[in-house]
Amino acid sequence: MNYPIWDVPIIGGGLLIGIVSILHTYVSQFAIGGSLFLVLTERKAYRENDPGMLEYVKRHSRFFLLLTVVFGAITGVGIWFTIGLVHPSATSALIHIFVWAWAIEWITFLVEVASAFVYYYAWDRLDRRTHLKIGWIYFWAAWLSLAIINGILAFMLTPGQWIITKNFWHAFLNPTYLPSLVLRTAVCLALAGLYALLTASRLQQAELRVKLVKYASRWLAPAFFVLPIAGIWYITQIPPLAREVSMGGAAAVTIFAGLSILFSVIIFAFVYFGPYREPGKFPFSFSVMFLFMGLLVTGDTEWVREAVRKPYIIYDYMYSNAFLVAHRDQYQREGSLASAKWVATKGIADADMTAAGRDIFELQCQSCHTIDGYIAIRPLVRDWPEEYIDRQLENLQTLKGYMPPFLGTPRERHALARWLASLKGNNVTGNIHIVKPSPVSRDLTQGDRDAK
Numbered sequence: 001m002n003y004p005i006w007d008v009p010i011i012g013g014g015l016l017i018g019i020v021s022i023l024h025t026y027v028s029q030f031a032i033g034g035s036l037f038l039v040l041t042e043r044k045a046y047r048e049n050d051p052g053m054l055e056y057v058k059r060h061s062r063f064f065l066l067l068t069v070v071f072g073a074i075t076g077v078g079i080w081f082t083i084g085l086v087h088p089s090a091t092s093a094l095i096h097i098f099v100w101a102w103a104i105e106w107i108t109f110l111v112e113v114a115s116a117f118v119y120y121y122a123w124d125r126l127d128r129r130t131h132l133k134i135g136w137i138y139f140w141a142a143w144l145s146l147a148i149i150n151g152i153l154a155f156m157l158t159p160g161q162w163i164i165t166k167n168f169w170h171a172f173l174n175p176t177y178l179p180s181l182v183l184r185t186a187v188c189l190a191l192a193g194l195y196a197l198l199t200a201s202r203l204q205q206a207e208l209r210v211k212l213v214k215y216a217s218r219w220l221a222p223a224f225f226v227l228p229i230a231g232i233w234y235i236t237q238i239p240p241l242a243r244e245v246s247m248g249g250a251a252a253v254t255i256f257a258g259l260s261i262l263f264s265v266i267i268f269a270f271v272y273f274g275p276y277r278e279p280g281k282f283p284f285s286f287s288v289m290f291l292f293m294g295l296l297v298t299g300d301t302e303w304v305r306e307a308v309r310k311p312y313i314i315y316d317y318m319y320s321n322a323f324l325v326a327h328r329d330q331y332q333r334e335g336s337l338a339s340a341k342w343v344a345t346k347g348i349a350d351a352d353m354t355a356a357g358r359d360i361f362e363l364q365c366q367s368c369h370t371i372d373g374y375i376a377i378r379p380l381v382r383d384w385p386e387e388y389i390d391r392q393l394e395n396l397q398t399l400k401g402y403m404p405p406f407l408g409t410p411r412e413r414h415a416l417a418r419w420l421a422s423l424k425g426n427n428v429t430g431n432i433h434i435v436k437p438s439p440v441s442r443d444l445t446q447g448d449r450d451a452k
Helices: 012-047 051-086 088-097 099-121 128-157 168-172 177-200 206-237 240-249 251-276 284-307 325-334 350-364 386-394 410-421 442-451
Strands: 312-314
Touching (some): 012 051, 012 128, 012 177, 012 284, 051 088, 051 177, 088 099, 088 128, 099 168, 128 177, 177 251, 240 284, 386 410
């Protein structure tokens, strides 16, 4: 309401955030598990007096330095850039609620980067004991960064008692904080093992290759046992509507949740019967496939986590279009245009109903929908008369439980319906693949209202 609208053509702002954040999440969790892999494998090399393994760790450390400092930092800045432009209200809220948590996280990231540099450049310059200490600092700084960010991400779906108390610790130590942290830590270890399989399978020395391939495969074992338990724990803590959406309430969400589980099972099964049981026969091409499937699992899981939060961006506090839940009655009474600072239309006259409708679309719909592109609005309303569109808007909370209710006066609703009706058959961008949201049942939406 207080910020201008950033229009991202074709893909939309939400998908742009998703692309950047999935890549950053994958790489960040990858780097956290990798930092522990470095220090434990270095210690193993010392204990077994294995110079080949030690040289392998040295080469590994250079990659993780570049991964953490370059790609991780760039995508991290990319997330701030995209969320600040697409969802400035939500970004502002998270900064104000967690200002000290963000400050501490930035310190831990600085320590992580500095220790990564020292760890890499201090090979053969520091004694073994000191070098291992630097490695442990690198890991713990990286993991603490995850522990802090996890609290903020989990809060967006399960703010818990913070909705009432506005207490920082109620926000941070929210109902899904611990299960989510356990899940992400287990994933970090698995991703470290997947990358180690990639690099170990390229080694020329046969004996060392077999030894490290089998060693790397064992890094997936904790995730194999922990993920199902932590996953069930996590599901029991999320809101009832979110749980039902992921378990059949919305077909697309359920499919992606199922794919995440399926890909995970395939990875664990193939790793057990391949590199663990037959490390000498494990080909490099399979390791590439496993690493790519790890990216698919990350993408599916993060997409589901975002999808089940609808119709909110911060559950029970802020709708996905940045309208505050607490001000819902005010919007219905006074309208949305009157309090919006960055719109051309402040009032609605008969002559400018269509123009006002476009402004209302930008305020209430554009955070998720494009006109022609990802979740495009034009194909959804192409054959609908204005009166039917208006009736749909009037009953959004009943017909489409994953969408925020229309927040405005009846006249504003009529204006939006008129503008949407004007879009019929005027696709100006050519043939675009349309992704339509899956319907949520009336019973599910009614259950959400009862829960509130």
